[in-house]
Amino acid sequence: EVQLQESGPGLVKPSQSLSLTCSVTGYSITSNYWGWIRKFPGNKMEWMGYISYSGSTSYNPSLKSRISITRDTSKNQFFLQLNSVTTEDTATYYCARYYPGAGYYYFDYWGQGVMVTVSS
Amino acid sequence: DIQMTQSPASLSASLEEIVTITCQASQDIGNWLAWYQQKPGKSPQLLIYGATSLADGVPSRFSGSRSGTQYSLKISRLQVEDIGIYYCQQASSAPDTFGAGTKLELK
Numbered sequence: 001e002v003q004l005q006e007s008g009p010g011l012v013k014p015s016q017s018l019s020l021t022c023s024v025t026g027y028s029i030t031s032n033y034w035g036w037i038r039k040f041p042g043n044k045m046e047w048m049g050y051i052s053y054s055g056s057t058s059y060n061p062s063l064k065s066r067i068s069i070t071r072d073t074s075k076n077q078f079f080l081q082l083n084s085v086t087t088e089d090t091a092t093y094y095c096a097r098y099y100p101g102a103g104y105y106y107f108d109y110w111g112q113g114v115m116v117t118v119s120s
Numbered sequence: 121d122i123q124m125t126q127s128p129a130s131l132s133a134s135l136e137e138i139v140t141i142t143c144q145a146s147q148d149i150g151n152w153l154a155w156y157q158q159k160p161g162k163s164p165q166l167l168i169y170g171a172t173s174l175a176d177g178v179p180s181r182f183s184g185s186r187s188g189t190q191y192s193l194k195i196s197r198l199q200v201e202d203i204g205i206y207y208c209q210q211a212s213s214a215p216d217t218f219g220a221g222t223k224l225e226l227k
Contacts, residue, residue, distance in 0.1 A: 045164075045207055045218035060215040094163055104170040105211040106154040110163040 002027040004095050004111035005088050012089075012118050018082040022095030022111060029053070029076055033098035035107065036069065036080045038091040046091075050098050085118045092116070122146050122210050126219025132227045139195040141222045143208035148189060151210035155184055155193045159204040167206075168193060200226065 003090035033094070036090035049059035051069045059067050063082070071078040082089060093113045096107040133139050143153070147219035151171040156164040166175040168184035171191055181196040195202055203226055208219040 043205060043221045043223075045209075045221070047209075047216040048219070057215060062215070102170050102173060103172075104152055104154070105216075106166055106169040106209070107164070108158070108166050108169075108175065110165070113163050 002097060002109040004097065004109055006073070006093060006111045006114040007093050008093075008114055010083060010086055010115055012116060013120050014118055015084055015085055017083050017101075018080070018089065018116055018118075020080040020093055020116075022080070022094075022112060024076045024078070024097075027097070027109075028073075028079055029071055030073055031101070033105075034071075034078050035096050035098040036113050037094045037107065038095060039094070039113070040091045048080070050114050090116065090118045121215060122149060122213050122217050124208055124210055124217050126208055126222055128192040128222060130223040130225070131222065132225045133198050134227045135200065137227075139198050139202075139224065141193045141206050141208075141224075143191045145189040145191070145212075145220045147209055147213075149210045149212035151186060152210055153184075153186070153191050154209045154211065155182075156207045156209065156216045157204050158201075158207065159201075162204075164207065198226075 003025045005023045012018045031053050033050045033052050036048040036077045039045050040082045051057050068081040090115045096110040099108045122160045125144040132186040155168040171186045183194045186193045205217045206222045
């Protein structure tokens with residue numbers, strides 16, 4: 001069974017970088033696509049970006065200058081880095097598999113989420 | 121970005137009642153629409169993909185439909201375990217965008 005688990009600090013200071021790890025078991029990240037999604041207080045969800053089986057990336061333009069998604073295939077992990085964070089980046093961050101099933105893309109397996117607060 | 125207008129924002133319904141949630145896309149997205157359920161304290165779970173296809177393991181009381189650029193999620197007989205927040209998501213055009221969510225409660 002595919003399982004994903006996020007890890008990283010729950011508190012980040014403004015202007016610093018947020019770094020999260022998604023560890024995947026039961027499936028190789030060298031197949032399909034792997035994404036990050038965040039949910040803000042108040043329930044708004046935002047697609048942040050993904051890294052593909054080949055290592056190519058796609059980012060939400062609203063974040064493009066601050067976001068980086070990378071991977072370590074030897075550990076079957078992928079990573080999120082978000083630079084210059086502000087309090088508006090306070091959210092629960094999820095990693096998920098972005099799967100092209102029946103020709104349509106959707107997130108079929110999700111991590112449990114990690115709550116990140118940006119505060120001094 | 122494609123806007124997904126989801127309604128209602130909240131909904132209170134009785135057990136066994138029929139519940140319908142809708143999402144209106146700001147432009148044509150074809151069948152590139154998914155629905156997710158998020159129970160309290162849990163991560164989102166895929167319910168429907170391709171606008172109408174039921175995800176593996178999802179009860180048959182859930183169904184999705186499309187009429188033009190309006191998409192609907194129907195729960196035929198509401199159960200206690202259906203309580204949570206429901207989201208639509210379009211993947212037709214990057215960036216993917218989500219509806220604002222519908223909070224479903226028991227009456």
